[in-house]
Amino acid sequence: MGLLALLMTIWSLRRFELIWLMTKGGPVGATETLVIDLYSQAFDSKELGSAAAIGMVGVVISLIVIIGSRLVARAVEKGDVR
Amino acid sequence: MRRFRFGVTARIVAVLVVLGVAVFPLYWMFVTALSSNSDLFADQPRLTPDLGQFGVFVDALAEGKAAGWLLNSLIIAVGTMVISVGLGIPLGYALSRFSFWGKAVLTVVLLFTQMLPEALMVVPLFALFRRFELLDSLAGLVLVNSAFVLPIVALILKGAIDGIPKELEEAARADGARPFTTLTRINMPLIAPSIAATAVIAFFHAWNEYVFAVTFIFNPELQPASVGIANFIGELGTPIQTVMAVAFLFTLPAVAFYLLVQKYVVSGMTAGAVKG
Known part of the structure; x- marks a missing residue:
């Protein structure tokens, strides 16, 4: 369960195409996620600098989730958590 | 006895x-492609394809762009x-042995690289590709896709x-085989399903x-189908039948392709049990 939850979190962080093609983050940012914001900053507003900054934040968030998932996966292998 | 039957029925x-x-x-895509305009917006949705409209597929291909996209x-x-399987086999072998x-x-x-959102990498890759003049080329897309899929390939093959x-x-080494010969003659036939x-x-x-295709390709002639289909969606109007026809194709x-190799895939996936 814990592993599944973390994997779903990672996949949700990665999701881009569906949101971009259906709403582009709109209306007025209601469906905007981190990667959508990054992409529109970079290629709609041409603000490469702020896009890179968003990217760094994204990397940090992803790393936290990924490390968490590794810890949970290791616990599952040991049999501590199910 | 009754419980057994119930189990089978439930499973079916x-x-x-x-x-x-x-x-x-998939079926809905097919039916929508073969619907007339009045059917599309009718109260009662049409559930069976109207084969008289089959010309949409011909039109979609004849218009020229769709075939190029595909x-x-x-x-x-x-x-x-x-590229990714060619590099993934030696990499998986090295990681394993x-x-x-x-x-x-x-x-x-x-x-880690497998889990990072790809969209995060778009901006740095864009800058990199501009420097190496890989923008607007299919070779660039092949490279970037290979880079993102290679870790998965290598880890599955390592597991296998x-x-x-x-x-x-x-035994092979005792007969005088070098590591590379061992890989190609002994290991590769055995992990064929995983490959x-x-x-x-x-x-x-x-x-x-x-994501990468829509960012790195500007020339409409070089667009892959995923981008081409998405570009059909317009502010003024979306040619629904054409979109569905191309999407179906x-x-x-x-x-x-999947049906062709699917009997290997299931055993291959479980043989190379990568956790994470």
Whole structure:
């Protein structure tokens, strides 16, 4: 369960195409996620600098989730958590 | 006895439901492509295809662009498959059998790259590609797709090679085989199902890829189908039948390819059990 939850979190962080093609983050940012914001900053507003900054934040968030998932996966292998 | 029967019936129903959920969108795509305009916006949705409208498929292909898109997608997907599997086999072998400095770190980093959102990498890759003049070229897309799918391929193949008894390789070495010969003559035939599975994964990854394709390709002639279909969606109007016809043609080769190799895929996936 814990592993599944973390994997779903990672996949949700990665999701881009569906949101971009259906709403582009709109209306007025209601469906905007981190990667959508990054992409529109970079290629709609041409603000490469702020896009890179968003990217760094994204990397940090992803790393936290990924490390968490590794810890949970290791616990599952040991049999501590199910 | 009655309980047993009930179990079988329930299982059949469950399979049919799952099948329906999986197949119905494909069927709906087909029906929508073959509907007239009045059918599309009618109160009662049309559930059977109107075969008299079959010209949509011909039109979609004859208009010229769709065939080119599909060809571009095919080039990208096959290129990605060849490069990532070609590099993934030796990489998986090295990770499985040899010990070298930084191996544990390399394995973990491979896993990490697989989990990072691809869209995060678009901006740095864009800058990099501009410097190397890889923007607006299919070769660039093949490279970037290979880079993103290679970790998965290598880790699955590592798992598969881990499952082969070491004694087989020792026997080959006793007969005078070098590591490379051992890989090609002993290991590769044994992990053929896993190689097929990774080939499918690499192919579909590149076939469905959208973010990089839409960012790095400006020339409409070089667009793959995933981008082309999305570009049909316009502010003023979306030619629904054409979109559905092209989307159906986009799905068909992928399904055909999968059916061709699917008997290897399931065993290959479980043989190379990568956790994480």
